[in-house]
Amino acid sequence: MKDLDFLEDxxxxxxxxxxxxxxxxxxxxxxxxxTLPAVASATLHPAPPESYTVFMAGCNYKCLNCQNWTISQYPDNGFDQRGYEDPEELARECVKELGTLPAQLMRADRIFFSGGEPTIHLPYITKVVEEARQMNRGTRINFDTNGFMTERSLERILGFTTSITYDLKAYHDEVHLALTGAPSKPVLRNAEQIGRHAKDKLWEYRITVIPEINENEVKPLVEFIANIDPTLPVCFLAFRPNFVLEEHPGAGRVLMNRCVEMGMRSGLTNVSWSGNVGLPGTVMGIESKVSEHYTSxxxxxxxxxxxxxxxxxxPRDCSTCTSNQACEVKTYVPRIAT
Ligand code: SF4
Ligand code: SF4
Incomplete structure (x- = not known):
């Protein structure tokens, strides 16, 4: 392995x-x-913005609804990943793939870092971007994030990205903590920073709507965004059963339309939804052993x-949890393949 000085952070x-x-x-x-940055996989991807998408392994969240759980809960759940790769080699692969005919037919025009959460690999990604831009100065970059980075990390990300796709999971801390293991305040702070000062880089805010879990978070979230700037783009994604929420029902069309209406009523002018709707499931009963710790x-x-x-x-909080080095959520394997 070559010199790792660039990973000093x-x-x-x-x-x-x-x-x-x-x-x-x-x-x-x-x-x-x-520990070391690890690539999970990389592929041409047709979802907008069309790209050569690099999925990085590992995440700082433990979202119950994670659709990429085989990647995000690396290294604890033991699924194979590509692992650490020389940044120059990965950059070369990305630049080469973006120059192929399939990429052109797909209109893939950027490297899209996703995961997992790319922030936890920030110095590595910065290096890959530097290498890619030495090979092709105009290389575009999308950063797909849960927004839980420090202000310093956000500044660094804004320094090299062309576009950002930004997930908002809940407005209120307790729902955000219960769903992801992390609080919402830093995510809202960073979302506001981007919306106010780097609007040109925001591809869209994305809100996955999970019936009965974050439905009531939609109104405060859209009002929060509308207060920053009503023209900021928002896309609601329909939850589909996944990971720990493998048996929870998917979001329905009526709910998704209601979210868009809520967005428009709050003043948003660029709001839409996507995803498959109406997937069946059963809502679990509320567990009395935990309910006293939460209000909503x-x-x-x-x-x-x-x-x-x-x-x-x-209340769930992975930062302070004394079990966070042997967390069993990270090794959860759904009974139903998702
Ligand atoms: S600060 Fe974030 S990226 Fe760093 S070790 Fe902790 S969870 Fe991982
Ligand atoms: S056991 Fe601890 S680390 Fe694991 S999800 Fe719960 S709070 Fe987070």
Whole structure:
């Protein structure tokens, strides 16, 4: 392996707001449990913005509804990933793939870093981008994120990205914590920073709508965005059963249309929804052992699912959880293939 000086930030990692300060280069792990940056897979991808998408392994969240759970819960669930790759080689692959006929037919015009969460690999991605731009100066970059980076990391990301796709999971801390294990405040702060000062880079905010869990979060979220700037783009994604929420019902068409109406009523002018709707499922009952720790029904329900996946710490908060190095949610394998 070549010189890893460019990964110096990993020696006291504060790339995201968990701010674990562990030395990942010495094999220590924080909430994300990732040491060296690892690539999960890479492929041409037709979803807008069309791209050569690099999926990075590992995440700083433990979302109950994760659709990429075989990647995001790396390294604990043991699924194969490509692993650490020389940044120059990965850059070469990306630039080459974007120059192929299939890429041109697809109109793929950028490298799209996704995951997992790319923020936890920020110095590595920065290096890949540098290498790619040495090979092709005009290389465009999309950063697909859950928004839980520090302000410093956001500044760095804004320094090299062409576009950002930005997930918002919930407005209120307790729903966000119950669903992801992390609080919402830093995510809202960063979303506002982008909306106010880097609007040209925002591809869209994305809100996955999960029946009965974050339905009531939609109104405060769209009002929050409309207050920043009503022209900011928002796309609602219909939840489909996944990971710990493998038996929870998908979002229906009526709910998705209601979300768009809510967005428009709050003043948003660029709001839409996408995804498959109406997938069947059953809502789990609320677990009495966790309900006292949460006030809203959405948080209680999310926490009940987390409890079922053996999250024992409530209110859920992966930053302070004493079990975060042996978290059983990270090893959860759904019975139903999703
Ligand atoms: S969770 Fe965030 S701060 Fe902690 S080690 Fe991972 S990237 Fe670093
Ligand atoms: S057990 Fe701890 S680390 Fe795991 S999901 Fe629950 S709060 Fe987070």
């Amino acid at each position: 990993l020696t006291a990692c504060e790339l995201c707001e968990h701010r674990c300060k562990v030395n990942r280069l010495n094999g220590k792990t924080g909430v994300c449990r990732v 029904q959405g948080a209680q329900l999310a926490a009940s699912y987390a409890f079922h996946a053996r999250c024992q710490t409530h």
